[in-house]
Structures are given as structure tokens and as C-alpha cells.
Amino acid sequence: MATAHDLVRTAIWARELAEDEIERARRGLSERQFAKGAYICHRGDRLDYWTGVITGLVKISAISRSGKAMTFAGVGPGGWFGEGSMLKDETRKYDLVALRDTSLAMLNKSTFLWLYENSKAFNRFLVRQLNERMGQFIATIEQDRILDPKARVARNLSWLFNPVLYPGTGGHIEITQEELGLLAGVSRPVANRSLQALEDEGLIRVEHERITVLDLSRLAVYEG
DNA sequence: TCATTAAATTGTT
């Protein structure tokens, strides 16, 4: 199993960092485990770490004023999140839930800010990441009321395959239909039917505890 | 290595 220490070597944001910067990042990293269903952070809490998923799956969601649950993103192994709260010094504006047993790498705030101030490579990564999230966020807003369940499943799937946010995933991810249902905000049977329909349309291939994406570009803009 | 069983996931109703 990969540890937080090893992770620095493979983390996407560390690829272009200088040796001394990597060493600095390594010292600021710690590791924490979360059981399936556990809250990593509630909305309004202060969480002074930039967080990366080593193993497992995390849902980032919020409750709208009307009381409706809304998923912003699912984050799988290799994904990092929370840079917004680091830079703005605010409490979290969303809930973080571990959808399955999850191991997280946590970079403390002072180290994060040091990299932010001193590393040009780290800043390049942050810009790419924030830009990518912006696109996803906009898609999320229209998803909530416009799209049918099948399209929501399709888009949530495409997020998990985003090559900028999760470069590790080589075409397929391991996720159960129940977990995908939790992410997309649909029941498991609906997730099941949606996946079968998407497979019929040649966009994905459904296997046991695993989904392979055949046409990511179409999946990302799927509207039914 | 193979067979059996238990547990988890998927497909339907």
C-alpha cells in the first residue's frame, strides 16, 4: 500500500517540483484513515489541510437552501482538493464524506502556503486545477435541475475520468454501482439502468466493480 | 491447486 511519504513522488503536482520543494512537501504530509460513511469534514468546519486521496473515494457535496443535496464532485485515488479553502482562509463550504474506506494524504497549511509562495511549478499546477474545477462547477449547476438521472450518472462518471484532475486512471476505475448512485444522487437501481443504457450506446463498458470509459468526450457533454 | 462457502455486487421485480 502506498504511504503519504511515497505519494509525493507520484503526486501529479509534485512532478515538476524541484528536489528541495519535494522534500519540504514530504515533511508537511501526514496520513489519515476514514471508515466508509464517515464525515471527513462538515460544512462550516475548519480543515487546515490540503487533501489528497491515496485510496478510496470521497464525495464533495452541499445542501442547497431548498434542502436538496447536491454533489459537486467525486474524488478518487490521485485527486487533490481543498485549495480554495487554503487560499481564502475560510471554513469549508461543503461536506466531505468517505463513500468507502478511505486513506487520505494531508498537507498542512503552512507547507501549502510555502509552496504557493515559493514554487512556480506548484502555482502552474494550481492554476490548471482551479481552471478545471471551474468547468466542472459550471456543469454541476446546470445538472441539478436540467438533466435526467441517466445524464447525471454520465457526467459524474466523466468527472472521475478527468485526465487533468485524476491523471492516474488509465481508462477504467473501480467503483460499485451503489457508490456511483450516491455520487450522482440517484438510487442504485436507477444507476444500474443508466449504466446499461450508456453501455448500449457504446460510451462505456460495465464490468464487475469496474467501469471502463470508451468515449470520454461524449460522456462529458451527455444530455440524454 | 482445487472445491466449498461466505460476502459483496449486480440485475430485476
Added chain:
DNA sequence: AACAATTTAATGA
């Protein structure tokens, strides 16, 4: 929500 079928994992011969 409940049930049946399928696949994986774990165990032990």
C-alpha cells in the same frame, strides 16, 4: 424495498 443471480474472496483439504 426485497429477491435472485453472479462474481469475488476466503478458507481448508
